[in-house]
Amino acid sequence: MHTTNTTEKLIDTFGRRINYVRISVTDRCDFRCVYCMAEDMTFLPRAKILTLEELAQISRAFVELGVEKIRVTGGEPLVRRNVVKLLGDIGKLPGLRELTITTNGSQLPRLAKQIRAAGVKRLNISLDSLDPELFRRITRTGELSQVLNGLDAAREAGFDKIKINAVILKNRNHHEVVDLVQFAGSRGMDISFIEEMPLGVIDDHNREESYYSSDEIRRDLARKFTLVPTTEVTGGPSRYFSVAETGTKVGFISPHSHNFCDTCNRVRLTAEGRLLLCLGQEHSIDLRQVVRTHPGDTEKLKQAIRDSMSIKPHGHDFNLQEKPLIFRHMNATGG
Ligand code: SAM
Ligand code: SF4
Numbered sequence: 001m002h003t004t005n006t007t008e009k010l011i012d013t014f015g016r017r018i019n020y021v022r023i024s025v026t027d028r029c030d031f032r033c034v035y036c037m038a039e040d041m042t043f044l045p046r047a048k049i050l051t052l053e054e055l056a057q058i059s060r061a062f063v064e065l066g067v068e069k070i071r072v073t074g075g076e077p078l079v080r081r082n083v084v085k086l087l088g089d090i091g092k093l094p095g096l097r098e099l100t101i102t103t104n105g106s107q108l109p110r111l112a113k114q115i116r117a118a119g120v121k122r123l124n125i126s127l128d129s130l131d132p133e134l135f136r137r138i139t140r141t142g143e144l145s146q147v148l149n150g151l152d153a154a155r156e157a158g159f160d161k162i163k164i165n166a167v168i169l170k171n172r173n174h175h176e177v178v179d180l181v182q183f184a185g186s187r188g189m190d191i192s193f194i195e196e197m198p199l200g201v202i203d204d205h206n207r208e209e210s211y212y213s214s215d216e217i218r219r220d221l222a223r224k225f226t227l228v229p230t231t232e233v234t235g236g237p238s239r240y241f242s243v244a245e246t247g248t249k250v251g252f253i254s255p256h257s258h259n260f261c262d263t264c265n266r267v268r269l270t271a272e273g274r275l276l277l278c279l280g281q282e283h284s285i286d287l288r289q290v291v292r293t294h295p296g297d298t299e300k301l302k303q304a305i306r307d308s309m310s311i312k313p314h315g316h317d318f319n320l321q322e323k324p325l326i327f328r329h330m331n332a333t334g335g
Helices: 052-064 083-091 108-117 132-139 144-157 174-186 214-222 287-293 298-311
Strands: 020-024 069-073 098-103 122-126 161-167 190-194 227-229 238-243 249-253 266-269 274-276 284-286
Touching: 020 052, 052 069, 052 083, 052 287, 052 298, 069 083, 083 098, 083 108, 108 144, 122 144, 132 144, 144 161, 161 174, 174 190, 174 214, 214 227, 214 238, 214 249, 274 287, 284 287, 284 298, 287 298
Parallel strands: 020 069, 020 266, 069 098, 098 122, 122 161, 161 190, 190 249
Antiparallel strands: 227 238, 238 249, 266 274, 274 284
16 A cells, blocks of 8 residues: 655755645647747657656655645646546545646636546636737637636536636736726636746747736726735735725736745646746756656655755746846746
């Protein structure tokens, strides 16, 4: 019988406990959001991508090291074939408290029920605009009606919580923040606004020119809503406010204006098996090599993960004025 050492914890050299892993199950996507990808992208060849079995084994290693929360992301996680099987396998790991997904919503009309049945209780759905034309311009290939149908399908499938994520760009969608809060609030959903991060070279816009800060969004919302600060901490970058008028919450993810590195509790696994110790730095180890050199040996994986704690950097230094320091795009990162 397999026993789990529930007392083990991953602690980095700055004393931060790592109990949250984001796993990118594919770098591919049916959308080409302008802040995430260039129009013309080259994706990884299949042999370089971790198999579903490898992903399940690495997830097990993390959970045995005290990780309590796993987020499955991408690229678009729901375009990976048989992802529901993987979700079921991860969801069953003893000790895991929360399994979540971040999705663009396009596949939810087809998959929402199966995902819920596989044990996923919470979903994050990305939605940057309620205007079909603007939605198309931001996602390049996305269809708003399909995402809204996906959102409805998710609500019908009975998830405990559905949260909306919106990346806000000045002079693109910044005028929609009030409508987005209204939309989410009227459906009982929370919403987080994300400042664009300089990951990868993009060809659509200048990131410095399109920067719209969380403080500006908050100011815009305050004209319409009463925002009450909450003490909720997720160990993550979000700061939350409750909206008195809707009873739901608004979060702000502010990598530029409010640095969140001191309380960082997470690491990321890329689709090709690189364990990234920080979103904004290149410190990483190659877990694909470990899992392929020692197939089935979870202990080897655990030792590699423990060792990686010594190179988790203190923080990112995102800078909008300079050329990107980080050349990987968000879809390759596991956002
Ligand atoms: N495809 C899924 C989705 O869009 O929800 C999951 C992967 S996507 C990379 C995860 C989140 O990262 C999305 O909410 C997306 O809006 C956000 N994102 C992508 N590129 C970003 C960037 N450069 N800066 C900030 N957020 C970004
Ligand atoms: Fe795809 Fe998500 Fe990136 Fe948009 S943000 S291109 S939906 S991975």
